[in-house]
Each structure stands twice: as C-alpha cells, then as structure tokens.
Amino acid sequence: DTAVSQTPKYLVTQMGNDKSIKCEQNLGHDTMYWYKQDSKKFLKIMFSYNNKELIINETVPNRFSPKSPDKAHLNLHINSLELGDSAVYFCASSRTGTLGTQYFGPGTRLLVL
Amino acid sequence: AQTVTQSQPEMSVQEAETVTLSCTYDTSESNYYLFWYKQPPSRQMILVIRQEAYKQQNATENRFSVNFQKAAKSFSLKISDSQLGDTAMYFCAFMKRIQGAQKLVFGQGTRLTINP
Numbered sequence: 001d002t003a004v005s006q007t008p009k010y011l012v013t014q015m016g017n018d019k020s021i022k023c024e025q026n027l028g029h030d031t032m033y034w035y036k037q038d039s040k041k042f043l044k045i046m047f048s049y050n051n052k053e054l055i056i057n058e059t060v061p062n063r064f065s066p067k068s069p070d071k072a073h074l075n076l077h078i079n080s081l082e083l084g085d086s087a088v089y090f091c092a093s094s095r096t097g098t099l100g101t102q103y104f105g106p107g108t109r110l111l112v113l
Numbered sequence: 114a115q116t117v118t119q120s121q122p123e124m125s126v127q128e129a130e131t132v133t134l135s136c137t138y139d140t141s142e143s144n145y146y147l148f149w150y151k152q153p154p155s156r157q158m159i160l161v162i163r164q165e166a167y168k169q170q171n172a173t174e175n176r177f178s179v180n181f182q183k184a185a186k187s188f189s190l191k192i193s194d195s196q197l198g199d200t201a202m203y204f205c206a207f208m209k210r211i212q213g214a215q216k217l218v219f220g221q222g223t224r225l226t227i228n229p
Contacts, residue, residue, distance in 0.1 A: 031214050041152075041202055043219040050213030090158060096213045101148075104158035 003027050004105035006091050012111045013081060020077045021108045023091030029103075030096050031055070032074035034066060037088040037107070049074055050096065081112045115140045115207050119220035126195055127228050133180075134190045134223050136205030143167075146208040147181070147188045148217070153201040161203070164188065192225075200227045 034046040048056035049068040063079045091105040149161040205220040
C-alpha cells in the first residue's frame with residue numbers, strides 16, 4: 001500500500017564511498033523528485049524527472065547522478081561521498097497537470113563519517 | 114527567484130488553543146500554488162493544505178485554514194482546537210510549474226509544540 005517508498009531508510013558510510021538510494025512510487029505519477037533536507041531542516045529540491053526526462057537540475061555537485069529507469073522509479077547515486085552530504089534525502093512524485101501536490105517518501109537518512 | 118520566509122522558528126501553545134503560523138513569499142509570477150506541509154518526528158512529509166493563487170477564497174481543511182493575502186504575498190496557517198498530534202515542523206512552500214514538473218520552494222520551517 002506504500003505510495004512512495006525509499007530504500008534504505010538509514011545509510012551510514014565512510015567518506016569517499018559510493019552509495020545509491022532507490023525510490024519507487026505506485027501512484028501512477030509521471031514526475032519524480034529528489035530533495036535534500038540539511039541538519040537545520042531546510043528542504044531544497046535537487047532534481048526532477050518527467051517521463052524519464054530530466055526537467056529540473058538545481059546546482060548540485062556532479063557527484064550526484066539521478067537515474068530513472070522508468071516512470072515509477074528514480075534512483076540517486078552519489079560518488080565520493082563527503083561529510084557535507086550527510087542529510088535526509090526525500091523522494092517525491094506528482095502527476096502532470098494536477099494541482100501540483102507532491103507526495104513524499106519516508107526519507108533516507110545518510111550519515112557520512 | 115522565488116523565496117519563502119517563515120519568521121517564527123518555534124512556537125508553543127496549549128492543547129485546544131488556536132495558533133497561527135506566518136509565511137511570506139516573494140515572486141513576480143501571477144499564477145502559482147502555495148502549500149503547507151507538516152513533518153512530525155516520524156520525518157514523513159504530510160500535505161496539510163494547498164491554495165491556488167487565482168482563487169480569492171481561503172482554503173480550509175477541517176481544523177486547518179489559511180489566510181491568503183495575494184497583494185501582501187502572505188500565506189498564514191491557522192490551526193484551531195490544536196491537538197497533541199499537531200506537534201511537528203510546519204513548512205510553507207511555493208510551487209511553480211516548470212514544463213512537466215512542479216518546483217517546490219520551501220521556507221525554513223516553524224517548529225510547533227502543542228503542550229498538554
């Protein structure tokens with residue numbers, strides 16, 4: 001029944017490692033997003049895909065690479081992890097043409113040591 | 114660029130009281146949407162209420178209502194008969210369409226505590 005799911009929910013890793021976070025939605029939406037919430041709770045959009053096409057790409061380091069294999073999935077791969085990447089990462093989805101309501105996943109807490 | 118400002122980092126009220134959270138935004142666009150999201154300790158982002166800018170009537174969802182002042186670019190959230198379960202971070206957000214996507218710009222958040 002989960003609408004937007006993310007795996008893993010927690011991720012602890014060492015600096016310099018590469019890690020991926022997966023996101024899946026079963027709402028039939030055609031647009032998906034990645035947001036980053038920092039330690040001060042500030043939420044900022046990173047990427048958005050519409051029908052597997054990159055639409056929004058904010059000022060994010062090249063170490064972050066989103067991949068959308070199909071409309072229901074949007075994964076986030078992070079290379080060479082840095083301490084400043086520690087945050088909560090949220091996936092969200094929405095349907096084109098609606099009132100813009102985005103439905104969020106439960107978040108993935110990433111801690112880089 | 115759009116900005117969203119929530120001037121109250123923290124608020125605290127007694128159960129059953131009414132509380133109003135402030136939000137102002139800056140944009141040159143005429144057609145947009147505004148949202149309030151709630152983030153309880155569970156971390157889940159939950160939509161509380163939304164408002165289309167072209168609608169003059171303020172949105173209402175049960176105990177939650179907004180005061181939307183378009184000219185003043187103000188979008189406050191009123192919670193009536195507050196409950197312990199309302200304790201959470203509340204985020205005001207501005208949304209604009211970009212092609213097939215919708216870009217949400219969030220405020221800094223207000224931490225609301227409802228005391229028994």
